[in-house]
Amino acid sequence: MLNIKCPYCGDRSQKEFAYGGDGTITRPKLNQEISDEEWDNFVYLRKSPRGKHIELWHHIAGCRQWFKVERDTTTHEIFKTFKPEE
Amino acid sequence: MSQNFRLNTGGLINRDKPIEFKFNGKKYIGYEGDTLASALLANGIHLIGRSFKYHRPRGFFGAGVDEPNAKMQVEINGCSEPNINATEIELVNGLSASSQNCWPSVNFDIGAINNFLNRFFPAGFYYKTFMWPKSFWYRVYEPFIRKAAGLGIASLEKDKERYEHKYEYCDLLVTGSGPAGLASAYAAAKNGAKVILAEDKPRYGGTLLTDDVTIDNLSGKDWSEKIISELKEMPNVIVKNRSQVFGYYDHNMMVMFERTGDHLEKKTKYTPRQRLWYIRAKEVLLSTGSIERPIVFGNNDTPGVFLSAAAKEYMKVYGVLIGKKPIIFTNNDSGYETAIEFKKNGVNPIVLDTREDQNSELINEAKDLDIKIKFSYAVIVAHGYKKVKSATIGKLNKDKIDFENTEQINCDSICVSGFWTPTVHLASQSGNKLKFNDSIDAFVPDKSKQNEHSLGAANGTFTLQDTLKNSINTGSEVSKNITKKDEKIQIPNTNERKYSAHDKFWCSPLPKGKNYKRFVDFQNDVAVSDIEVALREGYRSIEHVKRYTTLGMATDQGRTSNLNGLQLVANVEKKIVPQVGHTTFRPPFTPVTIGTIVGREIGKEYMPTRKTPMHHWHEKNNAVWVDAGAWKRPRYYKRGNENLFEASKREAKNVRDHVGVCDVTTLGKIDIKGPDAAEFLNRVYTNAWLKLPVGKARYGVMLREDGIVMDDGTTTRISENHYHMTTTTAQAANVLSHLEYYLQIVWPELNVNVVSTTEQWAGAAIAGPKSRDLLAKLFPKIDVSNEALPFMGYVEGDLFGVKARIFRISFSGELAYEINVESDFGLFMWEKIIDIGEEFNIQPYGTEALSTLRIEMGHVAGPELDGRTIPYDVSLEGLVSKKKDFIGKRSLAKEAFNKADRQKIVGLVPLDRKSSIPEGSHLVENKNAKLPNPKLGHVSSSCWSVENNNPFSLAILKDGKNMIGKKLFAVSPLKNTSIEVEVMSSHYVDHEGKRVRS
Numbered sequence A: 001m002l003n004i005k006c007p008y009c010g011d012r013s014q015k016e017f018a019y020g021g022d023g024t025i026t027r028p029k030l031n032q033e034i035s036d037e038e039w040d041n042f043v044y045l046r047k048s049p050r051g052k053h054i055e056l057w058h059h060i061a062g063c064r065q066w067f068k069v070e071r072d073t074t075t076h077e078i079f080k081t082f083k084p085e086e
Numbered sequence B: 001m002s003q004n005f006r007l008n009t010g011g012l013i014n015r016d017k018p019i020e021f022k023f024n025g026k027k028y029i030g031y032e033g034d035t036l037a038s039a040l041l042a043n044g045i046h047l048i049g050r051s052f053k054y055h056r057p058r059g060f061f062g063a064g065v066d067e068p069n070a071k072m073q074v075e076i077n078g079c080s081e082p083n084i085n086a087t088e089i090e091l092v093n094g095l096s097a098s099s100q101n102c103w104p105s106v107n108f109d110i111g112a113i114n115n116f117l118n119r120f121f122p123a124g125f126y127y128k129t130f131m132w133p134k135s136f137w138y139r140v141y142e143p144f145i146r147k148a149a150g151l152g153i154a155s156l157e158k159d160k161e162r163y164e165h166k167y168e169y170c171d172l173l174v175t176g177s178g179p180a181g182l183a184s185a186y187a188a189a190k191n192g193a194k195v196i197l198a199e200d201k202p203r204y205g206g207t208l209l210t211d212d213v214t215i216d217n218l219s220g221k222d223w224s225e226k227i228i229s230e231l232k233e234m235p236n237v238i239v240k241n242r243s244q245v246f247g248y249y250d251h252n253m254m255v256m257f258e259r260t261g262d263h264l265e266k267k268t269k270y271t272p273r274q275r276l277w278y279i280r281a282k283e284v285l286l287s288t289g290s291i292e293r294p295i296v297f298g299n300n301d302t303p304g305v306f307l308s309a310a311a312k313e314y315m316k317v318y319g320v321l322i323g324k325k326p327i328i329f330t331n332n333d334s335g336y337e338t339a340i341e342f343k344k345n346g347v348n349p350i351v352l353d354t355r356e357d358q359n360s361e362l363i364n365e366a367k368d369l370d371i372k373i374k375f376s377y378a379v380i381v382a383h384g385y386k387k388v389k390s391a392t393i394g395k396l397n398k399d400k401i402d403f404e405n406t407e408q409i410n411c412d413s414i415c416v417s418g419f420w421t422p423t424v425h426l427a428s429q430s431g432n433k434l435k436f437n438d439s440i441d442a443f444v445p446d447k448s449k450q451n452e453h454s455l456g457a458a459n460g461t462f463t464l465q466d467t468l469k470n471s472i473n474t475g476s477e478v479s480k481n482i483t484k485k486d487e488k489i490q491i492p493n494t495n496e497r498k499y500s501a502h503d504k505f506w507c508s509p510l511p512k513g514k515n516y517k518r519f520v521d522f523q524n525d526v527a528v529s530d531i532e533v534a535l536r537e538g539y540r541s542i543e544h545v546k547r548y549t550t551l552g553m554a555t556d557q558g559r560t561s562n563l564n565g566l567q568l569v570a571n572v573e574k575k576i577v578p579q580v581g582h583t584t585f586r587p588p589f590t591p592v593t594i595g596t597i598v599g600r601e602i603g604k605e606y607m608p609t610r611k612t613p614m615h616h617w618h619e620k621n622n623a624v625w626v627d628a629g630a631w632k633r634p635r636y637y638k639r640g641n642e643n644l645f646e647a648s649k650r651e652a653k654n655v656r657d658h659v660g661v662c663d664v665t666t667l668g669k670i671d672i673k674g675p676d677a678a679e680f681l682n683r684v685y686t687n688a689w690l691k692l693p694v695g696k697a698r699y700g701v702m703l704r705e706d707g708i709v710m711d712d713g714t715t716t717r718i719s720e721n722h723y724h725m726t727t728t729t730a731q732a733a734n735v736l737s738h739l740e741y742y743l744q745i746v747w748p749e750l751n752v753n754v755v756s757t758t759e760q761w762a763g764a765a766i767a768g769p770k771s772r773d774l775l776a777k778l779f780p781k782i783d784v785s786n787e788a789l790p791f792m793g794y795v796e797g798d799l800f801g802v803k804a805r806i807f808r809i810s811f812s813g814e815l816a817y818e819i820n821v822e823s824d825f826g827l828f829m830w831e832k833i834i835d836i837g838e839e840f841n842i843q844p845y846g847t848e849a850l851s852t853l854r855i856e857m858g859h860v861a862g863p864e865l866d867g868r869t870i871p872y873d874v875s876l877e878g879l880v881s882k883k884k885d886f887i888g889k890r891s892l893a894k895e896a897f898n899k900a901d902r903q904k905i906v907g908l909v910p911l912d913r914k915s916s917i918p919e920g921s922h923l924v925e926n927k928n929a930k931l932p933n934p935k936l937g938h939v940s941s942s943c944w945s946v947e948n949n950n951p952f953s954l955a956i957l958k959d960g961k962n963m964i965g966k967k968l969f970a971v972s973p974l975k976n977t978s979i980e981v982e983v984m985s986s987h988y989v990d991h992e993g994k995r996v997r998s
């Protein structure tokens, strides 16, 4: 069970969080002209990197804030956690 | 026979407190402080079970977690549990144990024929023997293996015991209370660190209880008692015995089980049997000690063969002799400690030392005690079937690959010592890649991946002086970094005997022409020959050899077999052990009961039960419950002998004819506030939201980015910047997370806040032609006319002094309203509705009637919005805005979503107007077509239409509305039905939607 530092609440157990997927994805702007391929990339295609990765987590059983986590996908080491705007 | 092998004095047991217990139905006496194993050995019982594969007689081998054989079915307090290690369970009055792995009895075991047929049980026998024919597997092979293997019997009774979970946080967790654990815990505690010291056994001290050493002029035992009592006095220290740390997980999450109940004579109702501890430790100090390695020889699994340190522990801790005529077979000085202990207790051992003639403090002490020592000697084979009676021993030649001469000597036990293996399981679990230490022929921890340090024997340090010094230093250093305090601790003076170097001898060679079984892994019955077969058959990776032979895969995790197995592979492959590598250690270190893992999360505590404020009213009125997530909802209200079908029909009919009331508290409710709330809703929902006036509700559908419908519901504009959103009961949590995601991550520039108010409001839907009359009586001051409060209107009112929200929305397709009050007034509201509704023939209705009403109206719900449908599929295209963008819109342009013959919603009635169509039925053109019969769609929801008094279903059908009028078959292989149906519109009742607007 990971120990995750919520940028708003501090150190908490993984039990309080929900994983929210790849944190590097940017949603295309509304009303943007976009090709099928670009849209499919956004909706479906995700990298599954081995090593450092930026992820989204949601403190569902806490402050209900979404935030970002830089984590090693093989060792589970967490390098930093930060607010989405950081 | 009564305790013939118990010493008159000595040991740490209480001879004043005899304890009666049963083994295989026979009564025996032991003492308080015994384990089941020590008590049986005191009574001269060695034959305790049969081996897993060959059903060979097996006896005790170790004295603690090192024990591979003594797995028993144990009954305490009426609770029967298999696979309990007899060396780890404490003796209590009334304990009843029995052997497993044998039938009909341990003395006469039919399966033992396997031993004589053992050429049919080679390595990989599961893979080779039980392959064909396939149909034999369930009927013949599996029952045979199960019966023959006999891993005990899991109780079919409900476990009456109580198990608990506990969470703890500390600076340092120290695992094991031997010299390393005590010294490091003490040093860290002195620096003010929050320390948890966990000891697996009931007694603290580890090897200090059995080694002849002194620390600061105290015996090891007295010193450990002194340190423990000091630690117990310190407020920053938790000291726990009977507590095994069995798992090392990410970020120093340690999991431990504490045996809290089984050793107690009397327990209260709330005494847990075991407690699971989740401990998040800043640092972990692994002082798990080491386990003695066996030396492999012929028939080395015969009862009466022990680890030498176990034999010593039985004497020193339990006052029990494991034999009166022992052979000590050793490759190092440890065996001499056991020999000396035997001698002190009046037994004459003979020591066979594989090393050439040599001297050391211990060897000289043994010589001074007139102990007979034979250097360059080894045991070749043990004789005796159910107990060791004699042994053939031999003088090793110079290369130690053959014998110069052999002789047979009488003995009743053989104590082996093949040197020591550090217990590195937890270090390995932490991610530490182990390294091979040549000087001790074993793996030790290498670089830490997490915050952990191994100390003492667990780290390959076998002298007391070095152990104490390193442990105190590490304990001080690690705690100093946390607490910033630096209390210097003196390294104590020690007195211990120096060992001479051990010998690498680990397996007795077979004399020419002899073919004795030499076991490497006792618990899984893996012999030298099995591993040789695997290697001959081409298995190379140690991980493959392990799986093929099952070496080290038993519940003891190969604690006594791993290194010898590796040694053997290395020898055959002409490699050295570090080149062979080692297999991965995984949690749990020792078996953990399922009860402990589950804890209190059983039965109704498995998950929270959510009850609406009207729950007790429903209960009093014969509600039959249905689970909706964690919620309890009335499925129907039973009257007399009604069944589900009759009751739901009555309730639904009453709504269509008069008025009904339904508890809709469980619907998800989300409060949305902020100047950008309208813009946000406009992006979330598929339809337009910017022009919704205050005091109006609107139905909306939201999609996922992939275009699939996520949820639907109504949202009402309460005031300029304040909206009240409802979601389905099932999707309430997901929708909230979804909204938060878009507000916080995607569009943080929107000034909107969302919060769940599901539990803040109680809701009642009143539906039916009489609902307006009822509403008028509930809210006499409000104009409830169709003009003043039209369909999708919203008004606030006063319900006999209680503030209420009134929404004119309808799920049933009837004229209907939904009233919300603050939860505390939910029951008050409900009772008022029932009271006042009486004159209008009101009846409460449950979820079954609710479904009936919505299905015959063609309203979609969960079964249609099943994660595969887009709005076009379920007649919601009118809600999809062509003008604005919204979440998931771009996906709706996908080619597959726009195919003409895509599966879409339709209605179905059976041609006979009688047969109910099972949900999940497949729709096919020809019921007799050759399989696989092409599937055109499936039945999603079924009901008995109360309006038309015949069955009606919704279905998702290829080519949708173009199929209306066609006849198909709804086939359900599960229900074995095949019903001819006619396709029609999904709106079976009130096609124009007049009623909701009336």
Ligand SMILES: [Zn+2]
Residues within 6 Å of the ligand: A006, A007, A008, A009, A010, A059, A062, A063, A064, A065
């Ligand atoms: Zn938080």
